[in-house]
Amino acid sequence: MLLDIKGLEVKLEEEDKQILKGVDLEVEAGKVHAIMGPNGSGKSTLSYVLSGRDGYEVTGGSARLDGVDLLELEPEERAAAGLFLAFQYPVEIPGVGNMTFLRTSLNAQKKARGEPEVSSADFLKLVREKAKSLQIDPDMLKRPVNMGFSGGEKKRNEILQMAILEPRMCILDETDSGLDVDAMKLVSDGVNALRDAGRGFLVITHYQRLLNHITPDVVHIMSDGRIVKTGGPELALEVEENGYGDILGEVA
Ligand code: ADP
Ligand code: MG
Ligand code: MG
Numbered sequence: 001m002l003l004d005i006k007g008l009e010v011k012l013e014e015e016d017k018q019i020l021k022g023v024d025l026e027v028e029a030g031k032v033h034a035i036m037g038p039n040g041s042g043k044s045t046l047s048y049v050l051s052g053r054d055g056y057e058v059t060g061g062s063a064r065l066d067g068v069d070l071l072e073l074e075p076e077e078r079a080a081a082g083l084f085l086a087f088q089y090p091v092e093i094p095g096v097g098n099m100t101f102l103r104t105s106l107n108a109q110k111k112a113r114g115e116p117e118v119s120s121a122d123f124l125k126l127v128r129e130k131a132k133s134l135q136i137d138p139d140m141l142k143r144p145v146n147m148g149f150s151g152g153e154k155k156r157n158e159i160l161q162m163a164i165l166e167p168r169m170c171i172l173d174e175t176d177s178g179l180d181v182d183a184m185k186l187v188s189d190g191v192n193a194l195r196d197a198g199r200g201f202l203v204i205t206h207y208q209r210l211l212n213h214i215t216p217d218v219v220h221i222m223s224d225g226r227i228v229k230t231g232g233p234e235l236a237l238e239v240e241e242n243g244y245g246d247i248l249g250e251v252a
Contacts, residue, residue: 003027007061021225032201037222080112082168086158093145152183159190188213208240
């Protein structure tokens with residue numbers, strides 16, 4: 001199993017508040033899974049905990065990537081192991097050029113895996129080719145990371161990062177929020193182009209519309225810190241039509 005989460009329980013470090021109450025989730029290589037669910041159900045917390053963000057305490061369960069215990073690893077080790085997270089609000093990094101950032105990230109991962117670094121010339125070729133395929137303005141590569149980027153540019157930049165790092169498991173948390181239809185189409189095309197038999201995706205979204213463009217293999221509904229229902233793409237359409245009320249009432 002590519003991503004294997006069992007009974008994951010998480011509370012806030014600062015507060016005695018349990019947020020994840022036993023999440024079970026398996027994503028096999030080559031598949032796109034979507035997680036939907038009402039606001040506050042714990043979707044973002046799940047992605048933060050997988051990425052190793054501070055402020056959360058795992059109180060039970062496990063999370064493995066290709067059999068490797070993710071929860072034992074530092075955030076950068078998780079990335080080197082092949083985990084990639086695109087967040088709802090991408091960070092801005094003043095003073096660090098986007099190109100430098102991308103190359104540093106790629107080489108750090110290569111180093112952690114014991115692979116040779118990419119030369120400047122090869123990297124330049126790679127980044128130009130990927131940027132072109134994603135219709136990214138070459139100017140965006142020279143600017144500091146995400147500084148002054150529009151919402152759509154930030155998301156496209158994340159897809160560029162993904163295309164360059166070639167992760168095993170990609171998690172996108174509300175990557176559709178704040179995107180206009182054209183930008184969403186571009187992000188979806190970028191994701192679809194990266195779909196591959198060896199790669200898994202977890203697409204977290206509150207709304208169904210992104211899933212019109214990225215057709216998931218499996219859809220999960222999360223509520224109050226648990227996955228409460230799992231189905232095919234039709235589950236997303238059911239949410240679109242009837243909201244979460246019916247599904248949550250049915251599983252309660
Ligand atoms: P979702 O992404 O599904 O909207 P979140 O994971 O953002 O849900 O939040 C789940 C619950 O945990 C919410 O009730 C939220 O208020 C709470 N929560 C998450 N992180 C924090 C935090 N750092 N401080 C206080 N409450 C938090
Ligand atoms: Mg939210
Ligand atoms: Mg969220």
